[in-house]
Structures are given as structure tokens and as C-alpha cells.
Amino acid sequence: MVPFTIPAWLPLLLLPCTLLVLMKKVMESKKQHPPGPPGLPLIGNMHQLGALVHQSLWQMSKKYGPLIRLKLGSVPLVVVSSAETARQILKIHDIETCSRPELLATGSFSYNFLDIAFAPYGEYWKELRKISNNELFSNKRVQSFRFIREEEVASLVQTLSQSAASKSLVDIKELLFSLSTNVIWRVAFGESFEENKWESRVFQVKLKEAISLLGTFSASDLFPYVGWIIDRLTGLHGRLQKSVQEMDVFLQEIIEKHEGKKVGEGKEDIVDVLLKIEELQNEQGSVTLSRNHIKAILKDVFAAGIESTGITMVWALTELMRSPRVMKKIQAEIRxxxxxxGKVNEDDIEKLVYLNMVVKETWRLHPPAPLLIPREVMSPFKVNGYKIYPKTRLHVNVWAIGRDPKIWKDPEEFLPERFAGSSIDFKGQHFEFLPFGGGRRACPGINMGSTLVELTLANLLYRFDWKLPNGMSKEDINIDEAPGISIHKKIPLQVVPAAYI
Ligand code: HEM
Known part of the structure; x- marks a missing residue:
């Protein structure tokens, strides 16, 4: 037998051929990714994102199109910035994309992803969503809290009447956030928020801290395998743990106070409802809810409910102060x-058609969560001819879609009339307007949130005329945004109320 020997020149020929094939493969796979700005080794595109991430991404989408791909450290990120591509993701590819990434802040904040907003897609989340749709935020439940909203709004009107009598300047954000805190506190715990009670203050401060951390990138989120070391060294991990422990003590106490309490049908607060479900599940031996689940859901209600409603009302009044024409028209309607x-109650709201348009226009320009909550892709799919792979983080830039000149005429103008006679609503079916998101992960608190916003604005605009501080004109009103997962107005709006009635 002739021994088989490899000629010396063969590797020399094979090497470039193999390299060529490999390069072709890399190029082809690159071609299938959505386009996006080139990044740097290790950090990817981190350095190209400004403090207002949604605005940086909007600028990039103008150059690269409605579907762009970036890298945050080692994590791939895809961002959608057009109504049509949002429709494809949230309607056609909802099931492939409806998980949530396991981020350090959300995990620690929500007891290892036990809550509705941050739980990954699966049986457990489906069970929670059923509870939230049927029990926690159903129309019937939202109605059962009507007296809380009406009492709290009446109390705000009273406070403002005193400011009006003394012609004092008021900080709108402070007042409206304290209103939404009071409402959500009573809805969840059944008791009033006591500003001076130490435990309530600690809970509130820790919650704010945790929410602000939700908008930041931790090292372990950017470099999943090694980043946790940095998070431990910088103390971020420890800080989060401490926050959670402090909130835990408070929530434990609240839950214990509710145990064994007999509450009539329709009179329950959220803790009562969750304890009843826990009891029922224990009886049936089908346990989904433990104490930690209940605490995680309670934190969800606070984090999701207070910020988003407060932010909306502040932006609505800001836009109205900037547009005397719209202010005059909405006050004329309500009056x-x-x-x-003497007061607007919830039955009156549906007669206030222009008010509804003003709220929609506020959400078009100022959706409280401009990039929604990040999704995580679970299985591969194609959109716009590009391939999207599992573990990709996905954001829908609803802030950018609300400003798309192909959809909205004069997009930067605050023109509520654009919604006159239009069927566009905010329930997640109109992909050009998604303040509450869409698809399976859309907000379950739409009714709760929109009712509080409309009731409060209606009463404030009915009962008071609003003036800017001496020497300030509407052109001086600053509309800069503050960075974060939800977009606050950066500079407080200060106004003087004058009693109308
Ligand atoms: C103005 C009011 C509100 C706005 C604009 C708003 C907006 C949003 C948005 C944009 C999302 C993410 C949707 C997505 O990722 O597609 C969300 C999720 C959520 N919201 Fe709201 N929200 C509001 C009020 C509320 C209220 C009052 C509650 C409850 C008390 C609530 C509970 C939730 C929960 C639990 C989720 C997570 C849903 C999931 O991942 O399955 N929201 N909300």
C-alpha cells in the first residue's frame, strides 16, 4: 500500500480558502442583522447613547431606518422606531418576543422576577397576568376604588383652594405625585399614606431609589458572565439588596396587618385580594402565590402606578400652560x-370629549415609558428581511413613533384636534400610538391610570385658572426631559392657581 501523505503545499492553499469561506459566512450573517452604527470592541455602542437614550436612538433611526441593531457591552439590542415595524413585532411576532431580560435592578427590585412586569414569559407569568386582568385591575375592581380617587382629588382641590386664596406659587409635580401616591397607597394597602410616618417615608424613598436604578445599566446586564464581579466591587449589588430588605420589612408588616381581616366583596384593597387568592390556592393545593410573590406584585403596583400617572398629569399641565388656546378651549368645554x-365626578368624564383628546396628545408627545419595558427575544424570527436571534433585548421607541412626520402632521406641535373624529385609542391596537405598549406585555393598568389622569385634570381645570409666576411668559416654560426609564419633566413647573368657582 502506498502511504497517504499530505503534500506540503496543500495547507497553504487550504488556509486562504477556509478564511475566504469563513469571511463570507460572517459577512452573510452580518447582512441578516438589522443595520446599525458600528460599535467599539467590548463596550459596543454604549458610548453613542446619550443621557436621554430614547432621543439618541431616535437620531440613529433617522440614519439607519425603523429597525436598528446595537450592542450594549456584549448584549445585542434591537430598537423599533416605526408604527409598521412595531405592528410586526407586537402583533405578528409577539409570542417570539414577549419575555423580559433578567436585569440586575429588576431582579433585585422584584424578588427575582416574581412580579408581573419583570417575570420572564412562561406559565408563572401567565398565571399572574390572569390574576391581574381578572382580579387586580379588572373594570369592576377599578370601579370599586372610585371613592378613593374622588376623595383624594377633592382633597387636592381643597389644598389648591388655600393656595389660590393666598395667591401662592405651587409646585405641580409635588402636588400631583403626592395625589397619585395617596391614591395608589390606599388602593393597595387600604390605609392612607402618612407623610410623617417613618416606615412610609422609608418605603417611598427606597421605591424611588429602586425605580431610578431601573433606568441604569449595571455591569452584569452588559457583560452577563463577568459583570457581577464589578457590581459587587462597586457596591451596586449590596445597595440593591439593602433596599429590597428595607422594603421587605415594611411590606411584611402591611401583609400581617391584613391577615385574618374579614372584608366584604367589593371592599377589598389589593393586599386583601392577593391574600384571598393565596388562601384559595392553599385550599385547592394549586399554589402560585407565596408571600414573596405578593410583595413583588405590590411593588409592581407602586412602581407602575405612581410614576406613570404623575408624569402624565405634569406634562399635560405643562403643555396647556404653553398653549393658551388649548387651555381656553378645554376649560370652556368642562365649564x-x-x-x-361644583365638581367633576367619574360619570361626567365621558362627556368631556376634548379632555380625552388633550390626554391623548399628551401621551403622543410624552409617553411616560418612551422605550416601553425591554422585551427579550425567545425564538428566532425574521422582520423586514432581517434575522433577530434569541436573547436579543428589544425596545419599541414609542416616543419616536409619536413624532414620526410620516404619520403625524406637525409632530412637534401640541394639537389635540388631530384626534378629533379619529378612532385611534391607547389600548395597544393602533401601533402609531402606544403609550401603554401593546401585545401580551401591554399595561394591565390602562383603566386605572387613564381614569385617575382624566378625573384629576378635569377637576383642576374646572375649578381653577392657572397663571405663571410674575415675569414669566409661556415661551419661558422649559420642556427638557430628565433621564430615566420613565421620562419626567426636568425643571419643575410652578404655577399660581386662581379659584374659578
Ligand atoms: C398613565 C398611566 C400608565 C401608563 C402610561 C402605563 C404604561 C405602561 C407601559 C408602557 C408598560 C410596558 C408595556 C410594554 O412593555 O409593552 C406598562 C406595563 C405595566 N403596567 Fe402600566 N402604565 C400606567 C399605569 C399603570 C397602573 C395604574 C398600573 C397598576 C396599578 C400599571 C401596571 C403595569 C404592569 C403590572 C405592567 C407590566 C405588564 C407585563 O409586563 O405583563 N400601569 N405600563
Whole structure:
């Protein structure tokens, strides 16, 4: 037998051929990714994102199109910035994309992803969503909290009447956030928020801290295998743990106070409802909810409910102060419809058509969560001819879609009339307007949030005229945004109320 020997020149020929094939493969796979700005080794595109991430991504989408791909450290990120591509993701590819990434802040904040907003997609989340849709935020439940909203709004009107009598300047954010805190606190715990009670203050401060951390990138989120070391060294991990422990003590106490309490049908707060479900599940031996689940859901209600409603009302009043024409028109509507009735209640809201348009226009320009909550891709799919792979983080830039000149005429103008006679609503079916998101992960608190916003604005605009501080004109009102997962107005809006009735 002739021994088989490899000629010396063969590797020399094979090597470039193999390299060529490999390069072709890399080029082809690159071609299938959505386009995006080139990044740097290790950090990817981190350095190209400014403090207002949604605005940086909007600028990039103008150059690279409605579907862009970036890298945050080692994590791939895809961002959608057009209504049509949002429709494809949230409607056609909802199931492939409806998980949530396991981020350090969300995990620690929500007891290892036990809550509704941050739980990965799966049986457990489906069970929670069922509870939230049928029990926690159903129309019937939202109605059962009506008296809380009406009492708290009446109390705010009283506070403002005193400011009006003394012609004092008020900080709108402070007032409206304290309103939404009071409402959500009573809805969740059944008791009033006591500003001076130490435990309530600690809970509030820790919650704010945790929410602000939700908007930051931790090392372990950017470099999943090694980043945790940095998070431990910088103390971020420890800080989060401490926050959670402090909130835990408070929530434990609240839950214990509710145990064994007999509450009539329709009179329960959220803790009562969750304890009843826990009891029922224990009886049936089908346990989904433990104490930690209940605490995680409670934190969800606070984090999701307070910020988003407060932010919306502040932006609505800011835009109204900047547009005297719209302010005059909305006040005329409310005052015409209400006459001398003295207060707007929830039955009156549906008669206030222009108010509804003003709220929609506020959400078009100022959606509280401009990039929604990040999704995580679970299985591969194709969109716009590009391939999207599992573990990709996905954001829908609803802030950018609300400003798309192909959809909205004069997008930067605050023109509520654009919604006149239009069927566009905010329930997640109109992909050009998604303040509450869409698909399976859309907000379950739409009714709770929109009712509080409309009721409060209606009463404030009915009962008071609003003036800017001496020497300030509407052109001086600053509309800069503050960075974060939800977009606050950066500079507080200060105004002087004057009693109308
Ligand atoms: C103005 C009011 C509100 C706005 C604009 C708003 C907006 C949003 C948005 C944009 C999302 C993410 C949707 C997505 O990722 O596709 C969300 C999720 C959520 N919201 Fe709201 N929200 C509001 C009020 C509320 C209220 C009052 C509650 C409850 C008390 C609530 C509970 C939740 C929960 C639990 C989720 C997570 C849903 C999931 O991942 O399955 N929201 N909300």
C-alpha cells in the first residue's frame, strides 16, 4: 500500500480558502442583522447613547431606518422606531418576543422576577397576568376604588383652594405625585399614606431609589458572565439588596396587618385580594402565590402606578400652560358641561370629549415609558428581511413613533384636534400610538391610570385658572426631559392657581 501523505503545499492553499469561506459566512450573517452604527470592541455602542437614550436612538433611526441593531457591552439590542415595524413585532411576532431580560435592578427590585412586569414569559407569568386582568385591575375592581380617587382629588382641590386664596406659587409635580401616591397607597394597602410616618417615608424613598436604578445599566446586564464581579466591587449589588430588605420589612408588616381581616366583596384593597387568592390556592393545593410573590406584585403596583400617572398629569399641565388656546378651549368645554355642579365626578368624564383628546396628545408627545419595558427575544424570527436571534433585548421607541412626520402632521406641535373624529385609542391596537405598549406585555393598568389622569385634570381645570409666576411668559416654560426609564419633566413647573368657582 502506498502511504497517504499530505503534500506540503496543500495547507497553504487550504488556509486562504477556509478564511475566504469563513469571511463570507460572517459577512452573510452580518447582512441578516438589522443595520446599525458600528460599535467599539467590548463596550459596543454604549458610548453613542446619550443621557436621554430614547432621543439618541431616535437620531440613529433617522440614519439607519425603523429597525436598528446595537450592542450594549456584549448584549445585542434591537430598537423599533416605526408604527409598521412595531405592528410586526407586537402583533405578528409577539409570542417570539414577549419575555423580559433578567436585569440586575429588576431582579433585585422584584424578588427575582416574581412580579408581573419583570417575570420572564412562561406559565408563572401567565398565571399572574390572569390574576391581574381578572382580579387586580379588572373594570369592576377599578370601579370599586372610585371613592378613593374622588376623595383624594377633592382633597387636592381643597389644598389648591388655600393656595389660590393666598395667591401662592405651587409646585405641580409635588402636588400631583403626592395625589397619585395617596391614591395608589390606599388602593393597595387600604390605609392612607402618612407623610410623617417613618416606615412610609422609608418605603417611598427606597421605591424611588429602586425605580431610578431601573433606568441604569449595571455591569452584569452588559457583560452577563463577568459583570457581577464589578457590581459587587462597586457596591451596586449590596445597595440593591439593602433596599429590597428595607422594603421587605415594611411590606411584611402591611401583609400581617391584613391577615385574618374579614372584608366584604367589593371592599377589598389589593393586599386583601392577593391574600384571598393565596388562601384559595392553599385550599385547592394549586399554589402560585407565596408571600414573596405578593410583595413583588405590590411593588409592581407602586412602581407602575405612581410614576406613570404623575408624569402624565405634569406634562399635560405643562403643555396647556404653553398653549393658551388649548387651555381656553378645554376649560370652556368642562365649564360648559359641568355648569355650577361644583365638581367633576367619574360619570361626567365621558362627556368631556376634548379632555380625552388633550390626554391623548399628551401621551403622543410624552409617553411616560418612551422605550416601553425591554422585551427579550425567545425564538428566532425574521422582520423586514432581517434575522433577530434569541436573547436579543428589544425596545419599541414609542416616543419616536409619536413624532414620526410620516404619520403625524406637525409632530412637534401640541394639537389635540388631530384626534378629533379619529378612532385611534391607547389600548395597544393602533401601533402609531402606544403609550401603554401593546401585545401580551401591554399595561394591565390602562383603566386605572387613564381614569385617575382624566378625573384629576378635569377637576383642576374646572375649578381653577392657572397663571405663571410674575415675569414669566409661556415661551419661558422649559420642556427638557430628565433621564430615566420613565421620562419626567426636568425643571419643575410652578404655577399660581386662581379659584374659578
Ligand atoms: C398613565 C398611566 C400608565 C401608563 C402610561 C402605563 C404604561 C405602561 C407601559 C408602557 C408598560 C410596558 C408595556 C410594554 O412593555 O409593552 C406598562 C406595563 C405595566 N403596567 Fe402600566 N402604565 C400606567 C399605569 C399603570 C397602573 C395604574 C398600573 C397598576 C396599578 C400599571 C401596571 C403595569 C404592569 C403590572 C405592567 C407590566 C405588564 C407585563 O409586563 O405583563 N400601569 N405600563
Amino acid at each position: 360648559d358641561v359641568m355648569g355650577n355642579k
